[in-house]
Amino acid sequence: MLKAKNRLGLVFFPAFDWAISSTHPEREERLLYTQDQVFEEGIADVEGIKFINPGMATEKDVQRVHFCVPDVTSRVTESHLISAGGAIKAAEAFMEREVDKAFAIVRPPGHHAQRVVFGDRGFCIINIEALMLENIRQRFGHRRIAIVDTDCHHGDGTQDIYWNDRDTLYISFHQDGRTLYPGTGFIDEFGGPAAMGYNINIPLPPETGEEGFLYVLDNLVMPILEEYKPDLVVNSAGQDNHYTDPITNMNFTAQGYAKLNHRLNPDIAVLEGGYSIEGALPYVNLGIILAMAGLDYSHVKEPDYDPGKLKQSPRTTEYIKKLCETIYQRWRKKEDIARDALKTLNGREYVARIRNIYYDTDGIMEEQTQKFKVCPRCSGLNTIHSRSDWGYEIFAVSIPRDACPACIEEGYKIYKETPEGKYFKIYLQDRVNDIYMSQ
Amino acid sequence: MIVGLDMGGTHVDAAIIDRGNIIDVAKTLTDRSDLFGSIWDALDHLLSGKDMSTIEHINLSTTVSTNAIVEGKTAPVGMTIESGPGMDPSFLSCGQENIFITGYVDHRGREIKPIILDEIREAAYRFRQNGIKACAVVTKFSIRNPMHEIQIKRMLEDEFCPVTLGHTISGKLNFPRRVFTSYLNSAVYDVFKGFCGSFKQVMEKKKINVPVNVLKADGGTICLDAAREYPINTVLSGPAASLLGASAFNRDNKDAVFLDIGGTTTDISFVADGVPLFEPLGITIGPYPTLVRAIYSVSIGLGGDSAIHVEKGELTIGPRREGLPMALGGPAPTPSDAMIALGLLNFGEKGKAISAMKRVGEQMGMDAMAAAETVYEKMGDIIKQKVDNLLADINSRPVYTVKELLYGKKLKPEYVSIIGGPARAIAPVLERKFNLPCRVPENYEVANALGAALAKITAEITLLADTAAGVLSVPEVGIYDRVDRNFTLDMARQKALELLKEKAAILGAEGSEIEPEITEESCFNMVRGFYTSGKNIRIRAQVKPGLQCELRGGNYA
Numbered sequence: 002m003l004k005a006k007n008r009l010g011l012v013f014f015p016a017f018d019w020a021i022s023s024t025h026p027e028r029e030e031r032l033l034y035t036q037d038q039v040f041e042e043g044i045a046d047v048e049g050i051k052f053i054n055p056g057m058a059t060e061k062d063v064q065r066v067h068f069c070v071p072d073v074t075s076r077v078t079e080s081h082l083i084s085a086g087g088a089i090k091a092a093e094a095f096m097e098r099e100v101d102k103a104f105a106i107v108r109p110p111g112h113h114a115q116r117v118v119f120g121d122r123g124f125c126i127i128n129i130e131a132l133m134l135e136n137i138r139q140r141f142g143h144r145r146i147a148i149v150d151t152d153c154h155h156g157d158g159t160q161d162i163y164w165n166d167r168d169t170l171y172i173s174f175h176q177d178g179r180t181l182y183p184g185t186g187f188i189d190e191f192g193g194p195a196a197m198g199y200n201i202n203i204p205l206p207p208e209t210g211e212e213g214f215l216y217v218l219d220n221l222v223m224p225i226l227e228e229y230k231p232d233l234v235v236n237s238a239g240q241d242n243h244y245t246d247p248i249t250n251m252n253f254t255a256q257g258y259a260k261l262n263h264r265l266n267p268d269i270a271v272l273e274g275g276y277s278i279e280g281a282l283p284y285v286n287l288g289i290i291l292a293m294a295g296l297d298y299s300h301v302k303e304p305d306y307d308p309g310k311l312k313q314s315p316r317t318t319e320y321i322k323k324l325c326e327t328i329y330q331r332w333r334k335k336e337d338i339a340r341d342a343l344k345t346l347n348g349r350e351y352v353a354r355i356r357n358i359y360y361d362t363d364g365i366m367e368e369q370t371q372k373f374k375v376c377p378r379c380s381g382l383n384t385i386h387s388r389s390d391w392g393y394e395i396f397a398v399s400i401p402r403d404a405c406p407a408c409i410e411e412g413y414k415i416y417k418e419t420p421e422g423k424y425f426k427i428y429l430q431d432r433v434n435d436i437y438m439s440q
Numbered sequence: 441m442i443v444g445l446d447m448g449g450t451h452v453d454a455a456i457i458d459r460g461n462i463i464d465v466a467k468t469l470t471d472r473s474d475l476f477g478s479i480w481d482a483l484d485h486l487l488s489g490k491d492m493s494t495i496e497h498i499n500l501s502t503t504v505s506t507n508a509i510v511e512g513k514t515a516p517v518g519m520t521i522e523s524g525p526g527m528d529p530s531f532l533s534c535g536q537e538n539i540f541i542t543g544y545v546d547h548r549g550r551e552i553k554p555i556i557l558d559e560i561r562e563a564a565y566r567f568r569q570n571g572i573k574a575c576a577v578v579t580k581f582s583i584r585n586p587m588h589e590i591q592i593k594r595m596l597e598d599e600f601c602p603v604t605l606g607h608t609i610s611g612k613l614n615f616p617r618r619v620f621t622s623y624l625n626s627a628v629y630d631v632f633k634g635f636c637g638s639f640k641q642v643m644e645k646k647k648i649n650v651p652v653n654v655l656k657a658d659g660g661t662i663c664l665d666a667a668r669e670y671p672i673n674t675v676l677s678g679p680a681a682s683l684l685g686a687s688a689f690n691r692d693n694k695d696a697v698f699l700d701i702g703g704t705t706t707d708i709s710f711v712a713d714g715v716p717l718f719e720p721l722g723i724t725i726g727p728y729p730t731l732v733r734a735i736y737s738v739s740i741g742l743g744g745d746s747a748i749h750v751e752k753g754e755l756t757i758g759p760r761r762e763g764l765p766m767a768l769g770g771p772a773p774t775p776s777d778a779m780i781a782l783g784l785l786n787f788g789e790k791g792k793a794i795s796a797m798k799r800v801g802e803q804m805g806m807d808a809m810a811a812a813e814t815v816y817e818k819m820g821d822i823i824k825q826k827v828d829n830l831l832a833d834i835n836s837r838p839v840y841t842v843k844e845l846l847y848g849k850k851l852k853p854e855y856v857s858i859i860g861g862p863a864r865a866i867a868p869v870l871e872r873k874f875n876l877p878c879r880v881p882e883n884y885e886v887a888n889a890l891g892a893a894l895a896k897i898t899a900e901i902t903l904l905a906d907t908a909a910g911v912l913s914v915p916e917v918g919i920y921d922r923v924d925r926n927f928t929l930d931m932a933r934q935k936a937l938e939l940l941k942e943k944a945a946i947l948g949a950e951g952s953e954i955e956p957e958i959t960e961e962s963c964f965n966m967v968r969g970f971y972t973s974g975k976n977i978r979i980r981a982q983v984k985p986g987l988q989c990e991l992r993g994g995n996y997a
């Protein structure tokens with residue numbers, strides 16, 4: 002039998018008994034044909050590839066990342082906890098050196114889930130990668146992590162969660178927000194005051210193909226990663242950039258995804274979106290599995306694969322080259338940009354971030370203000386004031402992982418002094434001591 | 441009356457039973473150079489003086505196919521493999537000639553690229569040039585659409601025999617295993633066919649006119665004619681015979697560990713709710729993982745005759761056997777010597793057993809009896825540890841639904857059944873280590889022959905209905921048909937059970953003994969755009985494996 006070059010842990014959990022609704026893209030059938038392909042290829046018999054069952058994420062895993070309204074149990078289903086639990090199991094196998102790499106093919110996805118959770122956005126309720134990363138940081142110690150999101154949609158949830166965290170570099174490939182949900186992910190969304198430059202968006206024009214994606218990877222992502230020197234690289238492996246995807250407009254391929262994964266060489270990959278369940282997912286997932294295991298993926302091709310037809314226009318190529326140059330220059334100048342931004346504060350202690358957030362799946366509108374303290378000793382205490390159009394108003398205090406004693410003290414003080422009854426709920430997230438409470 | 445016969449590496453065991461009562465047993469030595477003669481030797485012993493007209497059928501567990509593979513006495517095979525896109529298929533070259541052809545069927549069974557006739561003609565030419573007679577044809581996803589395999593067979597069957605087709609082997613998805621299983625089936629075809637022919641000849645000569653069934657690795661049987669077409673199913677049936685026999689003594693619906701402790705090895709199996717646990721996909725034969733359905737059985741190198749060594753104060757038992765126990769004049773101390781020294785076993789010279797333990801004790805700074813105790817305890821520890829590891833593996837087998845993950849069955853043994861030579865001597869230590877009752881059946885030395893006698897016909901089928909494409913396929917019985925858009929899960933269940941009954945009848949089962957059951961079923965809504973375009977229905981059904989009748993007791997001398 003075949004032997005994998007890299008020992009690969011596969012958490013393959015298609016959740017065949019769970020759907021958002023019977024005709025929703027996120028339904029029972031989604032990974033059926035992927036399973037058929039993976040089984041027929043005999044992946045489980047490859048020496049070095051190991052199937053691992055998911056576990057269940059805990060309430061605390063959720064609270065470490067999110068503020069669920071009204072609470073975790075009423076917002077999050079078993080299926081969501083298992084999806085996140087699957088990602089955690091994959092990361093655990095990697096951290097414990099049981100495998101060299103791990104891939105969690107789980108559903109539902111998570112990268113649109115932001116810090117505050119009123120409901121389902123873009124088929125996501127909890128951010129499965131963030132739950133995974135914060136779980137392993139808690140158990141295995143601090144790590145400098147880079148997340149490379151290759152889903153076609155901007156991972157606005159992951160961006161929000163790591164907005165002010167310079168130890169988590171978030172890089173997102175996606176179709177330009179002017180042409181696709183969620184309508185964000187522009188290059189000037191660059192990170193909070195303590196992490197300016199550590200949130201990198203790469204909005205690509207519709208019909209970007211293999212050439213464009215691999216150009217971005219080789220000429221922008223890899224150089225940035227080389228400079229950032231992460232301890233751990235995670236691929237948020239959405240597969241809706243595929244040319245057959247029904248809800249997007251890109252021209253990426255199974256070969257392209259496999260090559261990208263091979264060159265990016267992530268430690269952990271987690272499935273995100275991807276809704277071409279017959280024409281793309283079986284081939285893209287197989288390509289990624291083989292690339293991660295260090296096996297030959299050159300024979301993985303879709304039935305209607307035609308590189309000639311999928312070739313991107315010279316105009317697109319030119320546009321992408323310029324875009325990469327612009328983004329790379331901004332990355333190089335991030336310290337200057339941060340300094341200039343601080344100058345405009347004029348002595349104010351807090352930087353505000355004000356947004357309206359739409360929950361497309363559940364039809365909820367949220368109005369939110371985050372405030373980040375500019376602290377010379379840590380990434381700064383921060384608060385969220387939020388209100389949904391269903392009438393809930395909440396206030397949340399978050400003490401970051403690296404908080405200084407003064408910020409910790411101030412966090413508790415604000416939490417205690419906020420008058421009861423003023424909000425539907427008040428939350429405290431003490432990431433230093435891993436303590437979460439609400440009233 | 442039913443005759444059961446199990447041919448093992450050293451002995452041939454045979455038993456004759458009547459409505460659950462053991463009438464007689466026979467044990468003869470296996471002559472490796474004359475397997476066939478060994479079988480008749482045992483049967484002659486057993487049948488002499490019996491009224492042949494009262495015998496209903498004979499069930500045989502043979503090592504004919506297994507030995508042919510182990511000893512490399514198989515026929516050269518010409519493989520025709522259509523792999524389509526996916527993994528690099530070069531690792532599938534298992535035949536003497538391996539032809540990889542163009543053509544491709546996808547996961548839903550749609551033909552994406554047709555076969556190229558010239559490639560098949562070229563394959564036939566190469567087989568012919570190399571003097572190959574046996575062939576196998578396997579295409580990826582052939583269980584979803586077997587047409588390519590069938591077209592190719594039509595081009596080869598006039599000149600080559602057998603032509604094993606992958607989709608007829610099993611309805612399970614796993615292309616590499618389908619390739620290897622088809623290869624092995626063609627490779628042992630001639631040897632097994634020869635065996636069948638000779639067996640029938642001798643039966644005629646001896647005027648024995650009863651149906652003959654052959655035991656499979658899953659503990660079920662098939663009639664001799666069906667076994668001749670798919671001889672690969674008859675490999676490694678020995679552990680199945682033993683487990684079946686042992687389970688005949690333990691008639692309840694509990695979870696349990698089944699141990700067969702021999703001279704060189706200990707075989708470990710499990711029953712879940714009283715039913716033997718199977719390999720998830722199939723058994724591994726030599727270097728080849730296959731789709732041959734089999735009882736889960738793991739062999740470890742630990743038995744009564746395993747050699748004991750002490751290195752730097754560290755005691756090891758097995759995995760090698762270096763000869764007889766020292767009590768019988770062997771070269772190295774063995775667990776049997778320890779148990780003889782402790783008075784738990786009674787054969788050979790006790791004095792020699794004690795001096796064997798003295799030798800072990802000297803290297804560990806203890807006296808002979810303390811050494812014997814240590815060996816005895818260690819045996820228990822090794823077996824317990826291995827069983828625990830296997831249980832952990834089994835209980836973490838992948839599952840694919842929320843329900844199974846949260847509420848799926850976990851195997852939790854409530855007793856340990858032990859058979860084999862030292863079974864009774866080892867039971868006390870295992871009882872302590874497992875903290876579970878250990879059962880040693882009365883007639884365990886013939887458990888394998890009883891298992892063979894009590895086995896019944898088993899069969900399995902896989903039905904897939906894709907109502908969006910309008911296709912129904914049941915690969916094991918060669919069905920690939922149109923299906924109505926309104927076909928339902930319920931209709932699919934009915935259809936599967938009917939087909940299974942038909943198949944079991946062909947394999948030799950009589951109406952009353954067929955207990956068909958659905959083992960897996962799912963029905964997916966297929967949605968294209970925002971509308972339901974059909975249903976994807978998947979069903980697996982089997983004739984419930986198990987015993988033909990209850991064992992009541994033995995009344996033979």
Ligand SMILES: [Zn+2]
Pocket residue numbers: 150151152153154155156173174175
């Ligand atoms: Zn993205």
Ligand SMILES: [Zn+2]
Pocket residue numbers: 152153154239241273274275
């Ligand atoms: Zn997406």
Ligand SMILES: [Zn+2]
Pocket residue numbers: 376377378379380381382404405406407408
């Ligand atoms: Zn601070």
